[in-house]
Amino acid sequence: MTTETKFFADATLAGLARWLRLLGFDTVCFQGKAGRPLMRQAAAEGRILLTRRRDLLERQFSGRLILLPGTTAVKQLSFALGKLSLEIQAQNLYTLCLSCNQKLISLERESVRDLVPEYVFEHCSVYTRCPQCRKIFWPGTHRRNALQFLKDNGFDVT
Numbered sequence: 001m002t003t004e005t006k007f008f009a010d011a012t013l014a015g016l017a018r019w020l021r022l023l024g025f026d027t028v029c030f031q032g033k034a035g036r037p038l039m040r041q042a043a044a045e046g047r048i049l050l051t052r053r054r055d056l057l058e059r060q061f062s063g064r065l066i067l068l069p070g071t072t073a074v075k076q077l078s079f080a081l082g083k084l085s086l087e088i089q090a091q092n093l094y095t096l097c098l099s100c101n102q103k104l105i106s107l108e109r110e111s112v113r114d115l116v117p118e119y120v121f122e123h124c125s126v127y128t129r130c131p132q133c134r135k136i137f138w139p140g141t142h143r144r145n146a147l148q149f150l151k152d153n154g155f156d157v158t
């Protein structure tokens with residue numbers, strides 16, 4: 001299950017966008033220049049706008065905007081989650097494709113027999129696939145490493 005909070009990140013925040021997706025937060029990363037079209041699209045899709053552009057604060061915007069500090073992606077993540085009092089839920093990790101922002105779909109174990117390494121097939125029974133790029137995912141060291149990284153950086157994971 002993914003959360004209802006959706007984000008719209010400007011093009012300079014790709015690292016942060018990746019982290020948000022990893023945690024299960026639907027996040028679009030805008031590819032154009034930050035400005036009027038960015039704000040229009042964020043508002044139209046009901047997404048919280050994430051930006052480092054202070055000048056955007058002075059423009060008319062009907063939606064919600066969070067001005068981020070120009071630090072690391074992890075510090076920006078902490079800042080944004082803190083602002084919105086959002087919790088990290090372990091069950092939401094890796095529910096979205098990190099590249100496409102698409103909700104991953106469950107696969108039957110048998111259906112991936114020829115698609116994943118043999119070692120993985122023998123040890124893992126849960127698989128998901130991105131409907132857009134078709135990449136297959138399974139819980140493994142990535143997930144454990146991400147959880148450990150979050151804990152090491154002072155994030156609470158419930």
Ligand SMILES: [Zn+2]
Nearest residue numbers: 097100130133
């Ligand atoms: Zn994908």
